[in-house]
Amino acid sequence: xxxxxxxxxxxxxxxxxxxxxxxxxxxxxxxxxxxxxxxxxxxxxxxxxxxxxxxxxxxxxxxxxxxxxxxxxxxxxxxxxxxxxxxxxxxxxxxxxxxxxxxxxxxxxxxxxxxxxxxxxxxxxxxxxxxxxxxxxxxxxxxxxxxxxxxxxxxxxxxxxxxxxxxxxxxxxxxxx
Amino acid sequence: xxxxxxxxxxxxxxxxxxxxxxxxxxxxxxxxxxxxxxxxxxxxxxxxxxxxxxxxxxxxxxxxxxxxxxxxxxxxxxxxxxxxxxxxxxxxxxxxxxxxxxxxxxxxxxxxxxxxxxxxxxxxxxxxxxxxxxxxxxxxxxxxxxxxxxxxxxxxxxxxxxxxxxxxxxxxxxxxxxxxxxxxxxxxxxxxxxxxxxxxxxxxxxxxxxxxxxxxxxxxxxxxxxxxxxxxxxxxxxxxxxxxxxxxxxxxxxxxxxxxxxxxxxxxxxxxxxxxxxxxxxxxxxxxxxxxxxxxxxxxxxxxxxxxxxxxxxxxxxxxxxxxxxxxxxxxxxxxxxxxxxxxxxxxxxxxxxxxxxxxxxxxxxxxxxxxxxxxxxxxxxxxxxxxxxxxxxxxxxxxxxxxxxxxxxxxxxxxxxxxxxxxxxxxxxxxxxxxxxxxxxxxxxxxxxxxxxxxxxxxxxxxxxxxxxxxxxxxxxxxxxxxxxxxxxxxxxxxxxxxxxxxxxxxxxxxxxxxxxxxxxxxxxxxxxxxxxxxxxxxxxxxxxxxxxxxxxxxxxxxxxxxxxxxxxxxxxxxxxxxxxxxxxxxxxxxxxxxxxxxxxxxxxxxxxxxxxxxxxxxxxx
Numbered sequence: 001x002x003x004x005x006x007x008x009x010x011x012x013x014x015x016x017x018x019x020x021x022x023x024x025x026x027x028x029x030x031x032x033x034x035x036x037x038x039x040x041x042x043x044x045x046x047x048x049x050x051x052x053x054x055x056x057x058x059x060x061x062x063x064x065x066x067x068x069x070x071x072x073x074x075x076x077x078x079x080x081x082x083x084x085x086x087x088x089x090x091x092x093x094x095x096x097x098x099x100x101x102x103x104x105x106x107x108x109x110x111x112x113x114x115x116x117x118x119x120x121x122x123x124x125x126x127x128x129x130x131x132x133x134x135x136x137x138x139x140x141x142x143x144x145x146x147x148x149x150x151x152x153x154x155x156x157x158x159x160x161x162x163x164x165x166x167x168x169x170x171x172x173x174x175x176x177x
Numbered sequence: 178x179x180x181x182x183x184x185x186x187x188x189x190x191x192x193x194x195x196x197x198x199x200x201x202x203x204x205x206x207x208x209x210x211x212x213x214x215x216x217x218x219x220x221x222x223x224x225x226x227x228x229x230x231x232x233x234x235x236x237x238x239x240x241x242x243x244x245x246x247x248x249x250x251x252x253x254x255x256x257x258x259x260x261x262x263x264x265x266x267x268x269x270x271x272x273x274x275x276x277x278x279x280x281x282x283x284x285x286x287x288x289x290x291x292x293x294x295x296x297x298x299x300x301x302x303x304x305x306x307x308x309x310x311x312x313x314x315x316x317x318x319x320x321x322x323x324x325x326x327x328x329x330x331x332x333x334x335x336x337x338x339x340x341x342x343x344x345x346x347x348x349x350x351x352x353x354x355x356x357x358x359x360x361x362x363x364x365x366x367x368x369x370x371x372x373x374x375x376x377x378x379x380x381x382x383x384x385x386x387x388x389x390x391x392x393x394x395x396x397x398x399x400x401x402x403x404x405x406x407x408x409x410x411x412x413x414x415x416x417x418x419x420x421x422x423x424x425x426x427x428x429x430x431x432x433x434x435x436x437x438x439x440x441x442x443x444x445x446x447x448x449x450x451x452x453x454x455x456x457x458x459x460x461x462x463x464x465x466x467x468x469x470x471x472x473x474x475x476x477x478x479x480x481x482x483x484x485x486x487x488x489x490x491x492x493x494x495x496x497x498x499x500x501x502x503x504x505x506x507x508x509x510x511x512x513x514x515x516x517x518x519x520x521x522x523x524x525x526x527x528x529x530x531x532x533x534x535x536x537x538x539x540x541x542x543x544x545x546x547x548x549x550x551x552x553x554x555x556x557x558x559x560x561x562x563x564x565x566x567x568x569x570x571x572x573x574x575x576x577x578x579x580x581x582x583x584x585x586x587x588x589x590x591x592x593x594x595x596x597x598x599x600x601x602x603x604x605x606x607x608x609x610x611x612x613x614x615x616x617x618x619x620x621x622x623x624x625x626x627x628x629x630x631x632x633x634x635x636x637x638x639x640x641x642x643x644x645x646x647x648x649x650x651x652x653x654x655x656x657x658x659x660x661x662x663x664x665x666x667x668x669x670x671x672x673x674x675x676x677x678x679x680x681x682x683x684x685x686x687x688x689x690x691x692x693x694x695x696x697x698x699x700x701x702x703x704x705x706x707x708x709x710x711x712x713x714x715x716x717x718x719x720x721x722x723x724x725x726x727x728x729x730x731x732x733x734x735x736x737x738x739x740x741x742x743x744x745x746x747x748x749x750x751x752x753x754x755x756x757x758x759x760x761x762x763x764x765x766x767x768x769x770x771x772x773x774x775x776x777x778x779x780x781x782x783x784x785x786x787x788x789x790x791x792x793x794x795x796x797x798x799x800x
Contacts, residue, residue: 030400030403030405030566034403034564038595038656039552039566039567042330042360042556042557043717045718046768051775051776053595053653053655054597057653060594060596061596063593064593175492
């Protein structure tokens with residue numbers, strides 16, 4: 001199989017940074033898709049078809065990674081030799097855990113029907129704001145090579161995003177879809 | 178072969194032959210076929226000038242099945258042998274169908290197990306794949322008659338929200354009908370293609386597709402010929418039929434008709450309701466007569482009656498927007514697809530929610546088939562693929578069962594396909610040699626709330642202490658949205674691979690057997706066609722190979738070059754004299770011996786884009 005460039009920033013010819021021009025990423029991605037997508041090989045032999053599927057899958061994975069702030073952050077840490085799947089106690093400060101507990105309690109205490117929707121909305125914007133702060137923090141820390149701190153912020157982002165998706169699931173359930 | 182052609186400048190050396198390829202919209206209520214013929218892709222009519230083929234098949238004793246308008250006409254007199262809305266049965270178990278409360282005046286074969294229902298008819302036992310194949314075959318006949326030639330390929334549309342089982346069965350039906358499936362294409366995406374190419378519109382569009390039995394919403398971004406699906410959602414058990422049923426219930430309650438209806442009477446009532454629904458699209462209030470009762474209904478009453486269904490459709494729109502992280506303000510245009518979007522109650526609800534009038538100049542019945550026809554034309558090679566690309570997503574999350582019957586999501590919904598993800602697992606007992614995997618599809622957290630796609634076992638794991646074995650499971654969703662799973666034990670490299678054949682539906686043997694029996698019917702015809710196809714494929718491959726060698730011959734060693742030329746000349750000899758199997762075998766052989774060459778060319782070609790190690794790999798292997 002083709003040895004593919006595992007540095008997604010290099011793959012898309014972008015500088016290795018958390019701040020990213022999503023438009024030029026998308027443009028580059030589309031250019032490359034036009035070359036490798038299976039639709040270009042619908043009439044080809046099995047080998048080429050398989051290869052096109054593999055290459056496009058890789059490209060989609062790379063694009064999906066850079067497009068998502070959290071996954072992009074994880075990828076950057078990985079490129080700096082930090083494995084985000086390994087979480088140690090020191091990565092999670094007591095402060096973070098306490099904040100998470102509070103937010104979770106707030107979520108759990110809401111009533112089960114539509115009357116909770118305004119509160120859910122408030123909670124959602126509070127969490128989104130925290131998340132935006134963390135992202136900014138992450139960007140400056142990784143740029144300055146503060147990898148320990150950046151990794152810590154990464155895990156905070158993870159927590160907040162998980163919470164955000166739970167809030168959204170809560171909304172969906174209460175809206176009945 | 179397309180690969181070998183890509184770097185030929187202009188590709189004008191030889192004028193390529195026009196290939197016959199069609200797009201087929203296999204609908205719940207009606208089906209259509211479209212193809213490029215004389216300036217643009219158009220729906221193809223039958224001998225009487227009708228475009229829509231009612232998706233109804235009547236099975237008759239000692240006669241071929243009747244498909245279309247005449248069959249539909251006979252529903253009320255022969256309900257047990259006349260299959261309507263078969264699309265609703267695809268990929269479903271009998272217990273699911275019963276639970277869904279569909280009106281099914283058929284006798285299901287008691288010898289089949291629950292997961293593969295089939296209907297007993299006077300012409301034998303017919304399963305949903307067979308019935309769908311009969312509809313597809315009718316459309317293929319129509320197309321071959323119109324286009325005056327054999328079809329070489331087809332793009333078949335499916336609801337975006339179809340799961341793996343439903344997609345697989347659609348593909349099986351096409352194979353059974355003798356069609357070469359170029360791609361399964363999502364219906365809303367097809368509609369967007371037809372609209373986008375025609376209007377040259379750019380921006381974010383919503384495709385709201387309410388058909389006879391299924392409902393989809395897709396949000397696409399249109400940019401210079403790239404159609405990128407950002408999110409999709411829907412319900413494969415919601416469609417125009419449901420509105421008919423509600424109206425039928427209302428009519429009965431108004432008429433105070435308490436008696437149980439037999440199948441024929443129920444069908445007559447449903448036809449009455451369907452007709453009333455259509456009339457409500459043109460008039461605010463309509464008169465109704467049922468048995469001794471007569472009365473009227475207006476669109477407001479109808480909207481109230483269908484409030485739950487309408488809410489469901491709007492909630493799906495809301496979720497799609499959320500999945501794409503957008504708001505209604507981001508949407509530039511709304512396209513309505515499917516006959517059921519003619520209902521004023523739907524149009525009003527859509528306009529209210531998106532705060533914008535949907536586009537209505539498009540024919541909601543035909544746009545999907547036209548989009549599929551365009552895609553077929555591109556995939557078969559008639560139309561340049563430059564500046565035309567579809568990027569679609571998987572509609573439902575894929576996951577596996579973990580401890581406690583929980584689902585761990587591996588590929589979340591709305592991920593661009595094709596996509597591959599690998600996940601590592603380990604053993605939890607000392608000396609464990611077998612690991613079983615259960616693949617499910619759906620959004621819920623518990624296994625029982627998701628659809629079971631496949632169970633498979635990885636055997637022969639070397640006995641080790643618990644947690645020492647490393648098993649990497651790879652999930653691959655292809656461009657048709659179909660899933661394949663392979664697993665590998667990392668310390669020994671032992672592989673297990675399956676193409677997911679859903680627990681629901683046919684197994685490979687059953688398909689082969691059905692294919693066999695259909696071949697028996699038209700064996701001579703099939704062989705002639707297979708021979709023609711094989712010859713065509715072989716010629717194309719040889720042409721492509723010759724020009725590839727001219728352009729990139731330096732990528733080959735002398736020995737490789739000889740092997741390829743040898744394979745070319747053997748194939749060349751067989752084209753004129755051999756049968757399809759021999760030609761096919763030699764074509765495969767040429768493909769095999771040139772596989773490395775093709776791969777190197779691909780590396781070279783995309784090397785610039787996928788910089789880095791890929792170029793080194795080319796250099797190394799060229800040494």
